[in-house]
Amino acid sequence: MVGTQVFYNSIPLQCDNDVDIMWGVIKRAPQFIGSDLYVTIDTVGFNVDGGSQYASNVGQQESVPVTIVYPTVTAETSLPYNVGPYNAVAMDNIEDAEVYTHGNEDIQTNFDDAIEMDDTRDMYEEFIDNDGPEDNPEFLDEVEVENNVDACPNPNPIPNWFTSNTWDNIYDPSPSMETSLMSWRPGDEPSKGMLFLNKATVQHALTMFSVGLNKKFKYMKSDPERLVVTCVEHACPWSVRAINSKRRKLWEITTCKGPHTCSSLQVDHDGRMMDSKFIAITLESYVREDISRTIATLPSLLHAKHDHWASHYKVWDAKHKAVAEIYGDFDESYAELPRFLAALKDADPTTVTQLKCDNRNVLGTCTFNCAFWAFGPCIKGFKYCRPVISIDATHLYGKYKGKLLIAMAMDANNEAYLLVFAIVESESKETWGWFLAWLTNITDRSNLCIISDRHSGIKACFDDTSMTWLQSPKVHHRYCLRHLVSNVNTKWKISELKNLVWRAATANQVRKFEATLELIRNVKPAAHRYLEAENKQKWTLAHDGGRRYGAMTTNLSECFNGVLKGTRSLPITAMVRFTFFKVNSYFDARRNLTLDQLEAGQEWCKYAMDKLEKIKQRQRTIW
Template identity: 35%
Template structure:
């Protein structure tokens, strides 16, 4: 058996096809000699392999050869089989044994051939952001760089917020949800997101940021950019998990805003710290309570069950997680689920190079705005469909209740078990506090409106009406144009941007993260 050291792709192909069956040397010898890579002698042609040699001969395939076969068989290697499945396909189709990591590197090589390498993605980033701002005037696309010890300019942070998102957010409730999720490419990093909720209870992305990690500097930089498009105000509420860097950044950039903790993360903390799921349920009941009386009763039950848990919740700050004590308006946003949903939609793009990730975000935003614009314009009701469903569910709870009229705008609702609630239609208030907290009429307000002949749509806040829903998606998000058709400034076209100085961890990147607390 003869082994050749040439490393060209065509030579590797010959080595692969021939070593699959050692006796193919005679068939392929003429082809190998015609390539000019190796001089075949008569001694080579007279060589033959015995059956024992053929049985024990274990052929291998390199990652580059498997990558070529992989790309030829699957048109889109990005959505092709995983490394484990590719390992089985190589064994079945090519009769070649190969390791898992070889197949993993083969798929990565094929994907890089389609998408481009991560290093090239950073070099094209300045030009892409410039073209994106040309296509979407008034959008914010800021690139933060740093200079290393050798004088090279390297990527540090990037911030992106489309003008359509900024314009539409003015018609939403002034409440934003913050979160960060990890990227899985070569240079890692974290994707920071800020989003709200539209009138139809759908996720509304406002801003995106790509940073090195979730630290104080990164979050302060991100919120500083966000503050330029969404000013600090006492009418603003911010919801997030209790990450220390988020708490520090909010206090530094948004001192007047009201910061609330995500209830789901708080319940996970209670479960992991005190090993008691019943405590977690009680914490959720206390957090969602509408009246102070009910909150105190549930919190007393938590204290009697586990005094350490009650002290832990008190030290966190009851105003940050309890609805009844929150100083701002949380409406129905008691968790950071809006950002969690957005991160799920971005799952495919998070495994892409940074340029393709931004293109994925732009494409997703364009589709969302177009689809929701059409949906909102087709809707004929005064209030949005999801709010209408909430009010329909509230009406089903009105069975067995009685109404006593106090005045033309004030009524008393007596429940089936004798519980009384007073409704002030003019002030949009009810003693159950649900109407006042959510800005959506409760069952008592709906019954009072029926009694006086008032339409339901007049009881709902303006932020939940179809008019606000249509205005939210009035603007459009356009894709970037062709750089060849535009005179790009020299400071953009000649900027040599290198990737950040990070080392890729060993092993396979994790696809499923640990449950956050």
């Protein structure tokens, strides 16, 4: 059809000549490559007198002429297909049509030869047309009904099975040209027609199947377009072939032979079939649940699920891959870090970030050196804290090693107050000097007390007089008493001596300090000489001058290292993001607690109220 619409008209077929006219019209119009015949059967009456006519009433005996209007069609009449739809009955254009009255007249047409068989029709149409006696327009007139006065008021009833639904019984016996396809799900056995998203998924499915049966396979072909594996036992027929289907845009198993005929009794459960990628997928849920899980605890989880043990290195590598899948790739995280730090500063201009890179290695690229960040609310809130800062460093356990530097303070309730963070490659005078320079710059307070361990890099920074930002009265350096006592115990391993050093350092009067120091001389003279060589201002409370505000250790920063224990194995940007959310939760929790206390009429924090209560108890005891 050339047009966009198909128009249908109905023509009543009252005799064989009408059928001949219909086929003649179709034959004269070669554009018709097919035709459908829809028939509506009406009840007709038979005249026992020998004449037959179609009638509207069954009991009507006389002949009723029916007027049908046909278009004038001759053999020379062209029926172009690109004109409007052909209407077999056009009553609105009756002047161009001839009127035929069906009575006892014979219909004259120019389609006497229209009943010839068309060459384009197939053998089935010819069989249908030629099956049975030739149609005779006088056939109905010759039919007589014996002993029947009436003219057959009703046709024979139609059996129910003529019209019952039999579509469900239709069966196509032709063989299927398409292999049944299905998606692989964990626990399914590989079979022909299975579809996979990519090659890695195929390998994971084969590994899971083999591990479950304790079988081993080897790769015969492995490239971007196909994957062929076979059993390691030559006598075993098991093999699988998968291809990258261009038509489906998926990987499909095209050949699957089997099953395994080899024995599994002598195969060790050593996890050799499980590579780090497979183990990473297995451990991903455990890592997502608790990032602080150690490498030592993960093999038992793997064994409980697959009944196989894996080497320590495989589990270590698998954990890093699982972390990268959850929190981002380790290498890409370094490229993302500048954008994230810029986003932090854009969201809050009071936030301080600093990224130090080395671009001397490869032209057009830079190598990460160290990063520093301090959130704006932390900087503002430190103005209301005691001028005492505890600094410490902790190891990073991710793909790339390094150190996380932390500076913390104490708020009015004597609780940890997060201040600044930094990531450096290692602890040295250069890295600690860079960190302390930014720390003293953002605090902008004089007589600042910084407590640390006795790391050589930190000591070198405070001993260097050229670093004016670390000299008195700007900054006062103090040692962590716990680290000092630990060093003494490591050297001499005398528990009594360790207790005496702690008592001497915490003595708040010079007299008590001197008395305890004399006891140390009697127990271990070498230890006494070791302590005399140290600056008393840096490790004793009696000679401190009140800079410590009673803080003797770096326990606050070290306790927060425990909070960061699992975080230290994350990619660098994920680690910075963790500190952002942790500080947010810290401020939100403390704010809600403060509002509740103010609503209850409590104007002072719990730490201050406990101090006042102790003083009152002491006064009652004296009086």
